Amino acid sequence: MAVVETKAAQAASEDKELLISGSEAVAEALTLADLDVVTAYPIRPYDTVMQAIAKKISGGQLTAEYIVAEGEHSQFEIVKHASTVGARVFCGSSGVGWAYAMECLVVTPPLRVPMICLVGNRALDDPGAFGVEHNDALFVRDLGWMLCWIDTSQEAFDTTLIAYRVAEDRRVFLPCAISADGAFLTHSQAITMVASKEKVDRFLPRYNRGDLLLHPDNPITVAPQANEDWVIEIRRQNDEAMKRAYTVIEEAYADFRKVFGRGPENPWFEEYMTEDADVILIGMGTISLPMKVGIRNMRAQGKKVGLVRLRWFRPFPTEKIVAALSKAKAIGVVDRNYSFGSPFASGVVANEIRAALYNSDKRPPLLSFISGLGGREVTLEDVYKAADLCYSAATSGKSDARTHWLGVRE
Amino acid sequence: MADATFSNATQVLEPFRGIKKVTIEEYFTSGHRTCQGCESALIMKLMVKAAGPRTIVLGSTGCMYVANTTYYTTPWVVPWMHTQLGSSGSAALGTAAGLKALMKKGKMKAESINVIAFCGDGGGADMGLNGISATLTHKDYNCLILLYDNESYANTDIQLSGMTPYGANTTFSPPGKVIRNIHTRWKKNMAGMMAAGHPECRYVATVCGSYAVEMMNKVRRALTIGGPTFIHSLDPCPKGWDYDPMLSHEMGELAIETGLFPLYEVEDGVVKYYGKTKALIEGRKRKPVREYLLKQGRFAHFTEEDLGYFQAKVDEMWEKWEIPAVIPFRRLDASKAALEVK
Numbered sequence: 001m002a003v004v005e006t007k008a009a010q011a012a013s014e015d016k017e018l019l020i021s022g023s024e025a026v027a028e029a030l031t032l033a034d035l036d037v038v039t040a041y042p043i044r045p046y047d048t049v050m051q052a053i054a055k056k057i058s059g060g061q062l063t064a065e066y067i068v069a070e071g072e073h074s075q076f077e078i079v080k081h082a083s084t085v086g087a088r089v090f091c092g093s094s095g096v097g098w099a100y101a102m103e104c105l106v107v108t109p110p111l112r113v114p115m116i117c118l119v120g121n122r123a124l125d126d127p128g129a130f131g132v133e134h135n136d137a138l139f140v141r142d143l144g145w146m147l148c149w150i151d152t153s154q155e156a157f158d159t160t161l162i163a164y165r166v167a168e169d170r171r172v173f174l175p176c177a178i179s180a181d182g183a184f185l186t187h188s189q190a191i192t193m194v195a196s197k198e199k200v201d202r203f204l205p206r207y208n209r210g211d212l213l214l215h216p217d218n219p220i221t222v223a224p225q226a227n228e229d230w231v232i233e234i235r236r237q238n239d240e241a242m243k244r245a246y247t248v249i250e251e252a253y254a255d256f257r258k259v260f261g262r263g264p265e266n267p268w269f270e271e272y273m274t275e276d277a278d279v280i281l282i283g284m285g286t287i288s289l290p291m292k293v294g295i296r297n298m299r300a301q302g303k304k305v306g307l308v309r310l311r312w313f314r315p316f317p318t319e320k321i322v323a324a325l326s327k328a329k330a331i332g333v334v335d336r337n338y339s340f341g342s343p344f345a346s347g348v349v350a351n352e353i354r355a356a357l358y359n360s361d362k363r364p365p366l367l368s369f370i371s372g373l374g375g376r377e378v379t380l381e382d383v384y385k386a387a388d389l390c391y392s393a394a395t396s397g398k399s400d401a402r403t404h405w406l407g408v409r410e
Numbered sequence: 411m412a413d414a415t416f417s418n419a420t421q422v423l424e425p426f427r428g429i430k431k432v433t434i435e436e437y438f439t440s441g442h443r444t445c446q447g448c449e450s451a452l453i454m455k456l457m458v459k460a461a462g463p464r465t466i467v468l469g470s471t472g473c474m475y476v477a478n479t480t481y482y483t484t485p486w487v488v489p490w491m492h493t494q495l496g497s498s499g500s501a502a503l504g505t506a507a508g509l510k511a512l513m514k515k516g517k518m519k520a521e522s523i524n525v526i527a528f529c530g531d532g533g534g535a536d537m538g539l540n541g542i543s544a545t546l547t548h549k550d551y552n553c554l555i556l557l558y559d560n561e562s563y564a565n566t567d568i569q570l571s572g573m574t575p576y577g578a579n580t581t582f583s584p585p586g587k588v589i590r591n592i593h594t595r596w597k598k599n600m601a602g603m604m605a606a607g608h609p610e611c612r613y614v615a616t617v618c619g620s621y622a623v624e625m626m627n628k629v630r631r632a633l634t635i636g637g638p639t640f641i642h643s644l645d646p647c648p649k650g651w652d653y654d655p656m657l658s659h660e661m662g663e664l665a666i667e668t669g670l671f672p673l674y675e676v677e678d679g680v681v682k683y684y685g686k687t688k689a690l691i692e693g694r695k696r697k698p699v700r701e702y703l704l705k706q707g708r709f710a711h712f713t714e715e716d717l718g719y720f721q722a723k724v725d726e727m728w729e730k731w732e733i734p735a736v737i738p739f740r741r742l743d744a745s746k747a748a749l750e751v752k
Binding site for chain 2: 071214
């Protein structure tokens with residue numbers, strides 16, 4: 001994919017505007033972050049980020065050890081080990097590729113390795129499918145990975161830098177997966193502000209492995225047999241790190257706004273027309289586009305609908321999301337994933353939000369929807385249908401125990 | 411950005427000229443809880459003694475992980491890290507790549523640090539084969555992969571692996587009244603496969619703990635030559651092989667003297683036999699394999715037929731293989747080939 005510079009080439013101290021895809025935006029951020037070790041293995045759609053990095057390396061813009069592995073298991077193990085000797089690392093995958101790496105994904109959080117990954121969300125084929133579903137990244141939701149979903153190329157660039165800043169903070173030292181909807185974001189170009197090296201250096205300090213560095217000058221033993229003597233304490237340390245991530249994420253976004261002069265006030269989720277909304281729809285990733293268009297159309301007809309687009313799924317912004325949602329008359333969660341046999345046969349996000357609201361005094365009726373699986377387009381009709389069902393629930397005051405599948409042939 | 415002092419040079423580790431010249435320092439000390447007579451633990455000790463203090467060791471899952479590194483009692487004096495069962499290749503590669511990136515970019519003091527990843531026969535020859543194979547093609551990274559082969563999954567109750575000898579009694583291949591030998595596969599030829607299949611891997615060797623100084627010198631040679639290198643060690647295991655622990659050393663010797671396990675190194679494509687294997691090549695008679703097999707409980711159910719089969723397979727290695735006991739290819743007999751064409 002050609003990178004079109006929309007302005008003349010500029011000095012390293014200046015920002016530039018590029019027409020680039022979500023994957024290319026991540027590669028721009030990695031170049032500015034002076035990545036040390038990166039491993040690639042092909043699977044669509046995340047692999048576009050590796051194609052972009054390979055060009056950065058062959059073009060001399062980035063000096064890094066670039067290793068094409070023989071499978072995702074090795075791909076993730078290689079960077080895991082590179083990180084323990086102090087290297088800033090990047091990796092990624094999609095769908096069943098991410099599943100192939102599962103053993104390595106499991107061990108990364110307890111080893112406190114701040115690996116950053118791009119998950120180009122993809123259906124778990126079989127049956128064969130390249131399109132987006134969020135179940136791949138969600139595999140690791142209980143394991144100590146930080147998880148976020150991005151929506152635009154700009155957010156891809158910004159979040160990559162923020163993810164390193166948070167993950168490599170000694171208070172956290174946890175891996176972070178940045179999820180980008182396959183095709184809709186990994187491959188779609190948009191104008192993106194790529195910041196100057198000077199600004200990135202001001203925002204992002206060098207990775208310092210500190211007392212955990214594996215080096216002859218610091219001859220530690222990493223990951224011994226702990227068994228029942230220590231494992232529960234180690235899990236608890238992981239839990240504490242994830243709790244500290246709340247503060248560190250807030251700090252990172254505040255600093256990001258100071259250095260770059262943009263970025264959201266609320267790191268956790270985007271609110272669109274929610275101030276006076278009767279009905280709030282909730283989703284993650286690029287589903288925001290049909291939702292926002294649908295909401296504008298519905299508002300023209302007098303229906304007060306709003307959107308909460310969740311950015312951070314782990315750590316989950318429980319208090320903030322409860323505060324944002326409890327003011328609505330009904331809420332509808334649109335999941336681009338499934339959780340077969342789960343409570344209410346819902347998607348994952350719907351049940352997370354149900355759980356978050358449980359202790360709240362004000363619990364609006366909640367409807368759960370499953371939509372856009374396998375990369376199917378989420379249409380305006382789907383959005384209208386979801387909103388209308390939420391309006392009915394607002395009138396009746398009751399949650400619907402059924403999960404509605406949108407845009408599916410029955 | 412690049413650090414001018416960085417080079418990809420390895421440590422130059424001259425061979426120890428005899429046991430009295432071996433350094434006294436130990437880097438694998440007390441704290442482990444391996445079995446009495448464990449040759450794999452000896453290999454760990456010799457491996458890191460040969461490598462010296464400026465070394466990082468990565469250990470994939472197996473008995474040399476589980477029995478060696480109980481939290482708070484680690485025997486490793488050098489930095490050590492666990493890696494996944496099938497990850498010795500990627501652990502070595504990732505560690506070497508991380509060090510190289512940081513040194514090249516001036517983010518870490520440039521020096522030669524040995525990187526060694528070890529794996530058992532299950533982790534190496536079964537699950538980790540693809541990772542090791544890939545690493546042996548990355549010629550710009552200096553790392554050694556050492557396969558300690560005790561011929562079973564010895565940590566998990568002695569289950570058969572792709573390296574377990576034909577017919578051996580393991581918990582996954584118990585001899586029964588109806589089927590005497592459940593396990594009828596012949597052991598993989600790991601060192602030969604690694605040497606033959608990776609044209610830019612500059613050094614592959616086989617070793618045995620019964621020959622300690624030579625074992626250490628092969629490790630030193632591998633680390634000095636650099637790039638990705640591979641060593642296969644045959645480690646008698648009293649628990650898995652079912653013999654008296656005092657016989658471990660003798661069991662190793664018999665494996666060599668019967669020709670079952672050849673000692674050789676392949677440096678830049680040249681095969682060099684050493685030790686008692688060299689003597690076999692030069693005409694010394696191989697001991698019959700029954701002398702080795704019948705000392706081990708895992709073959710106690712063997713009949714004369716089994717012993718004969720085993721001996722014939724070993725004879726084949728020495729008499730039929732193009733490079734005896736190393737590479738199993740055979741040349742087509744030219745006169746026969748001519749007849750077949752007609």
